[in-house]
Amino acid sequence: MGPSVRGALSTALILGAFAVSASAQRGPIRVALRPDPTDPGQATASAISLTAADVNTIVTNAALEAQKQGVHAVIAVVDREENILGVFRMTDAPRRLQLVGRPSGSTTPHGLDGATLAPSGDPPAPGVIVFDKAIPDPTILAALSKAGTAAVFETTGNAFTTRTASFIIQEHFPPTIDFTSGGPLFGVQFSNLPCTDVKKVDPNNGNLALPLGLAGDPGGLPLYKSGQPVGGIGIEADGTYTIDFNPAEKVATKEELVALAGTRGYESPADIRGDQIFVNGIRLPFADADVPEAEGGASPPGGFVPGLFPGVNNPRDGQPSVFVAVTVGGLAATADPRFFPFSASAQPGGLTAGDVEHIIGQGLAQAYQTRAAIRRPLGSFAQVNVAVVDAGGKVLGIARTSDAPVFGFDVSAQKARAAAFFSSAGAAAALSAAKLGEYVSNALSDGLRLDGSVAFSDRANGFLSRPFFPDGINDTPAGPFSRPYSDWSPFNVGLQSDLLFDALTGIVKGTHPIAPPCTAIPAIAHGIQIFPGSVPLYKNGVLVGGVGVSGDGVDQDDIVAAMSSVGFEAPPQMRSDQVFVRGVRLPWVKFPRHPDL
Numbered sequence: 001m002g003p004s005v006r007g008a009l010s011t012a013l014i015l016g017a018f019a020v021s022a023s024a025q026r027g028p029i030r031v032a033l034r035p036d037p038t039d040p041g042q043a044t045a046s047a048i049s050l051t052a053a054d055v056n057t058i059v060t061n062a063a064l065e066a067q068k069q070g071v072h073a074v075i076a077v078v079d080r081e082e083n084i085l086g087v088f089r090m091t092d093a094p095r096r097l098q099l100v101g102r103p104s105g106s107t108t109p110h111g112l113d114g115a116t117l118a119p120s121g122d123p124p125a126p127g128v129i130v131f132d133k134a135i136p137d138p139t140i141l142a143a144l145s146k147a148g149t150a151a152v153f154e155t156t157g158n159a160f161t162t163r164t165a166s167f168i169i170q171e172h173f174p175p176t177i178d179f180t181s182g183g184p185l186f187g188v189q190f191s192n193l194p195c196t197d198v199k200k201v202d203p204n205n206g207n208l209a210l211p212l213g214l215a216g217d218p219g220g221l222p223l224y225k226s227g228q229p230v231g232g233i234g235i236e237a238d239g240t241y242t243i244d245f246n247p248a249e250k251v252a253t254k255e256e257l258v259a260l261a262g263t264r265g266y267e268s269p270a271d272i273r274g275d276q277i278f279v280n281g282i283r284l285p286f287a288d289a290d291v292p293e294a295e296g297g298a299s300p301p302g303g304f305v306p307g308l309f310p311g312v313n314n315p316r317d318g319q320p321s322v323f324v325a326v327t328v329g330g331l332a333a334t335a336d337p338r339f340f341p342f343s344a345s346a347q348p349g350g351l352t353a354g355d356v357e358h359i360i361g362q363g364l365a366q367a368y369q370t371r372a373a374i375r376r377p378l379g380s381f382a383q384v385n386v387a388v389v390d391a392g393g394k395v396l397g398i399a400r401t402s403d404a405p406v407f408g409f410d411v412s413a414q415k416a417r418a419a420a421f422f423s424s425a426g427a428a429a430a431l432s433a434a435k436l437g438e439y440v441s442n443a444l445s446d447g448l449r450l451d452g453s454v455a456f457s458d459r460a461n462g463f464l465s466r467p468f469f470p471d472g473i474n475d476t477p478a479g480p481f482s483r484p485y486s487d488w489s490p491f492n493v494g495l496q497s498d499l500l501f502d503a504l505t506g507i508v509k510g511t512h513p514i515a516p517p518c519t520a521i522p523a524i525a526h527g528i529q530i531f532p533g534s535v536p537l538y539k540n541g542v543l544v545g546g547v548g549v550s551g552d553g554v555d556q557d558d559i560v561a562a563m564s565s566v567g568f569e570a571p572p573q574m575r576s577d578q579v580f581v582r583g584v585r586l587p588w589v590k591f592p593r594h595p596d597l
Contacts, residue, residue, distance in 0.1 A: 146234030329361020373553025415548030533557030
């Protein structure tokens with residue numbers, strides 16, 4: 001019995017103990033912790049933001065470093081919620097972009113991997129996939145995705161970069177170390193997309209979310225002002241959009257050096273950077289160099305991209321936050337008014353608005369007393385996004401703690417939808433109708449009918465979506481929702497990426513609007529997530545929805561999701577940890593050791 005199987009068995013025992021002792025009563029939620037979670041002041045967002053003058057300084061510093069490095073760069077700056085504050089194109093910066101998701105030597109395109117994105121009118125190159133009409137052009141999309149990735153990861157307690165992102169999405173963690181499980185955020189790259197129906201995306205006002213998803217290509221760094229997170233900078237200069245395949249080699253790319261120069265005076269606090277944070281005893285990376293010394297001289301030729309978006313032809317100030325302070329179950333939180341106040345499901349016997357508030361309130365209460373995994377100072381409580389959907393995938397409510405990472409707003413809903421969808425009676429039929437029947441067949445060959453007989457958590461979904469099964473065991477066949485390892489890459493993971501393929505390519509071609517949906521299946525309209533943090537919800541043994549959590553560590557996400565579901569738990573005999581695939585027990589959830597503050 002391998003370590004993955006033993007972990008799943010231990011998880012089942014731990015969760016069973018909690019399920020027996022947890023109360024299903026729906027009375028007031030009371031916690032007494034630091035800071036006081038009932039104090040609305042805890043949900044007040046920082047008033048500090050980037051100004052147009054800040055953006056100009058950041059871009060100038062980056063452009064001067066690019067000139068020193070001998071590269072022609074596209075430089076993008078966004079605020080914390082991905083609003084574009086300025087895009088600067090140096091003269092002769094590249095306009096074509098190749099996606100490289102496999103180590104050098106692999107030349108066969110797989111899915112999005114190996115594709116070359118070209119601006120309108122650029123003649124196609126033989127032997128590669130060329131998208132003729134990028135919006136507005138592919139290198140700008142890459143720079144925006146890099147800047148946005150750093151921005152949506154940053155909080156007052158942790159600062160991550162695109163190099164950090166690369167480290168936590170690969171088939172092994174840490175990358176290149178065989179017989180280790182996949183990265184803790186395996187699959188997060190397919191989130192926060194321009195076709196989401198959850199995040200606020202407004203191309204007319206300069207918000208594309210993350211045009212190419214979360215980026216793992218070094219060259220995206222967070223920006224801070226007076227110690228507060230205010231946005232990100234992204235650099236595209238070499239025309240290659242990739243990941244760091246061998247992080248043990250500490251070599252800064254020129255794009256990363258240019259981005260670092262852009263952060264001069266806007267650096268993240270040293271004590272919260274990724275390289276000060278450990279996951280399972282492994283130090284995360286931040287950058288492979290320090291901020292370069294200031295460069296003098298005249299600004300290099302180029303300029304802010306004219307006509308990119310209305311009102312964004314020149315640098316602009318950071319935009320107002322979409323999140324407002326609210327109270328959920330007596331606890332301080334923040335919410336997007338589109339999903340607050342909470343709503344009821346139209347499903348007969350489904351979740352009521354009161355149920356949604358109670359479920360989310362239970363999750364927030366657990367978060368306020370759960371020790372964060374990836375936040376400084378040590379001993380901070382977990383900052384999370386908690387989403388509830390009904391059985392058909394409709395978002396009934398989302399609430400957040402005040403400093404929850406913004407990327408998790410979209411991801412929490414993806415997780416909730418995935419748990420509800422794969423636990424539904426119609427999952428197999430819906431996938432087949434969307435021309436994804438190969439995954440239905442793969443699952444059936446492993447004894448999984450996808451007919452509502454099994455309650456799937458996202459930890460289980462993710463386990464089935466790895467290129468090795470069991471997760472991390474090299475030279476084993478892929479899970480039923482994955483591509484075989486010979487075809488697999490972070491751009492071609494299997495069912496998750498195939499669900500989104502038409503939308504992603506269509507957005508770049510200009511044949512799909514920058515608008516929802518991302519998939520042909522309404523119940524998972526903006527895609528699925530395949531790392532832990534969700535469980536399905538039941539009333540009287542009937543599936544009524546799902547709850548998803550995303551924030552400060554995947555085991556923390558699991559415990560918050562599980563405690564959110566108290567009173568609405570899946571029948572124990574239906575849970576995924578009662579199912580064996582190829583002789584391996586599937587997981588359900590996994591709690592962190594000694595989770596409470």
